[in-house]
Amino acid sequence: MSLEVPLSQQGRCAVHPDLPAGGTCFRCGSFICADCATSVAGLGVRLYCQACAARPDVNYLEALRQRYWGKRDGWAWVVGGVTLLLCVATAAALAEWGVRATKESLFTFLLLLPVPVGVAFFLGQRWARHAMLVTPLMMAVVADALVPDGRFLYLLCAIPGLVTGLRIHRDVRNQLFFRLPVPPGALKLLWNERFDNPMARQASRFGFSALFMPMFAPVAVICGAVALKRVDPKATPPIGRRNQALMGLVLGLVSPLLWGSFLLLWLSGRIPF
Ligand SMILES: [Zn+2]
Ligand SMILES: [Zn+2]
Structure with missing residues (x-):
């Protein structure tokens, strides 16, 4: 932004001709007033006119958000698949042993406890994100009430479920599936992870592999050179x-x-083998 130009020589805003321009749009170069000047998350101090700031190639973090908004991620499909498996396993167990008033039968029904949560999660109901965190513990408590001698084992089984639940809960891509507000910083991390010069990551992988298997060296060099040229x-x-x-x-x-x-x-x- 050039603010040193004398007022008489200053341009006028392209959208508001009655207002003096405070600078030019970084992309299209048109004059912008203070009201029109828009900064875009992830692009530092650059200022844009409002039309350019709304473009998906400029506001790439917003475009990323819209791209994944309400769309199922890998975790949603994993949870959906596990839910289906639990239903099939319960049906198979009931078909094999039938329903009897025994503790084994009740244990089989315990497998159905996470099913409503799993279905709701797959359908994008927000409460299911939180319910998923308590489901493994709830199953352990119910199992403990049925057969009290395995308390330590139940808790041990609940831990992987709890850890996975926490990972899913914090996953930004999954939060976008649930249409939750995600700060620009988290979107930027997601962008970096998926779209920021993936060739460079390949180059470093091939480079490390080349230390042990030298046939990867040419690939590492080519990927590294191409990725380096792309950096901008x-x-x-x-x-x-x-x-x-x-x-x-x-x-x-x-x-x-x-x-x-x-x-x-x-x-x-000189090497004795
Ligand atoms: Zn512009
Ligand atoms: Zn303006």
């Missing part, structure tokens, strides 16, 4: 991961040297 923090959206791209490139170059000198030492008999 000024682009919209910004493209990062310079360090990972460099790491892949360097490891890909170093690995043949290491293996080459190792081979030379071995051929000259």
